[in-house]
Amino acid sequence: MRIIRLTFIIILFIVTLLVGLALELEVCSQLTLLNPNYYTMQMEKHKIYTIPQNYILIKAKTEYPPTQYEPVCSSLKTASEKAFSSEWTQNQTSYLIFSFINYLKNDHVDLNLKLDLKERNEMLAEEIVLGLEVYSPEELDQFGLETDDTKIIAASLMDKLNLPQSLDFSQSLGFKDATMMKFFTLFRTYYGYVAFLPYFIIIIILILLMITAGKTQGLKLFGNAILLAGVLLLLIISGASNIIDDFIINNISRQDQLVATMGTNPFLLATIFKNSIMAVLYKVALFTGLLGLILTIIGTYRTKKAPPTHYSTCDRNL
Numbered sequence: 040m041r042i043i044r045l046t047f048i049i050i051l052f053i054v055t056l057l058v059g060l061a062l063e064l065e066v067c068s069q070l071t072l073l074n075p076n077y078y079t080m081q082m083e084k085h086k087i088y089t090i091p092q093n094y095i096l097i098k099a100k101t102e103y104p105p106t107q108y109e110p111v112c113s114s115l116k117t118a119s120e121k122a123f124s125s126e127w128t129q130n131q132t133s134y135l136i137f138s139f140i141n142y143l144k145n146d147h148v149d150l151n152l153k154l155d156l157k158e159r160n161e162m163l164a165e166e167i168v169l170g171l172e173v174y175s176p177e178e179l180d181q182f183g184l185e186t187d188d189t190k191i192i193a194a195s196l197m198d199k200l201n202l203p204q205s206l207d208f209s210q211s212l213g214f215k216d217a218t219m220m221k222f223f224t225l226f227r228t229y230y231g232y233v234a235f236l237p238y239f240i241i242i243i244i245l246i247l248l249m250i251t252a253g254k255t256q257g258l259k260l261f262g263n264a265i266l267l268a269g270v271l272l273l274l275i276i277s278g279a280s281n282i283i284d285d286f287i288i289n290n291i292s293r294q295d296q297l298v299a300t301m302g303t304n305p306f307l308l309a310t311i312f313k314n315s316i317m318a319v320l321y322k323v324a325l326f327t328g329l330l331g332l333i334l335t336i337i338g339t340y341r342t343k344k345a346p347p348t349h350y351s352t353c354d355r356n357l
Contacts, residue, residue: 048252052264055244059268062237063323071316075136082132085311091123095200102199108182114170122163135208145227152208160202167193259338262331269328276320283313
């Protein structure tokens with residue numbers, strides 16, 4: 040009977056360890072990947088909202104040499120800041136992120152990540168014209184521009200920029216791929232259970248340990264398992280960091296359609312999010328380990344103070 044009980048306790052200990060690891064990952068995902076505000080905070084912190092403006096200026100200088108002239112450069116800079124302002128970019132980014140996260144959490148039925156840019160492009164062209172009209176025809180001629188017609192200059196610049204009229208990020212990011220759609224469907228189906236199941240299981244295990252091994256010894260074993268889960272997560276993070284870096288370099292840093300639409304190297308963005316998620320995982324692991332240590336200390340103290348019970352002999356062996 041004692042062997043069966045010891046075996047059951049060992050199984051509960053191992054299950055606690057595994058569920059503890061799963062719970063740590065669950066907490067981290069809720070704080071980062073499944074938290075829309077996390078993305079907003081990171082983008083604001085790293086000034087990602089200026090990407091459209093930077094992209095337009097860089098592409099204009101590459102495709103349209105007259106941007107070296109002060110009137111064109113100045114008007115384009117001002118126009119891009121107004122048409123694709125940081126506030127507009129922040130609002131659109133928040134819309135896309137909340138739409139995607141709500142879709143994953145099964146709060147939205149359809150995955151819609153499309154932005155209509157036609158109005159913004161028209162506004163950009165109008166602002167370029169307004170910026171050029173500050174200069175007189177004589178001043179434009181002095182800068183070497185072939186024409187002093189501001190609308191022609193703006194139209195030529197817009198033609199060289201060739202900005203898209205709309206962007207569908209679900210296509211650009213491959214979210215409409217059959218494999219990805221299957222994954223999303225599976226995730227959406229079981230998200231409600233997976234989000235809360237680890238908490239339920241961990242409580243049930245604690246109760247079973249306290250019943251099987253005794254209240255104080257069960258609490259001590261539970262604390263040991265939670266402490267070990269925190270330590271294991273720290274080791275996993277340390278070992279996985281280089282593997283993730285290699286994956287980012289080999290699969291994300293290449294120049295592709297995503298670069299064309301964002302105007303930046305996705306390697307930089309992926310590294311930013313990877314490092315921030317790792318930082319959250321470290322904090323979760325340390326908190327878990329600290330919690331496990333506290334429970335272990337409490338369990339140990341109460342075990343020493345507790346009067347002898349029918350579990351005493353077996354408890355000392357644990």
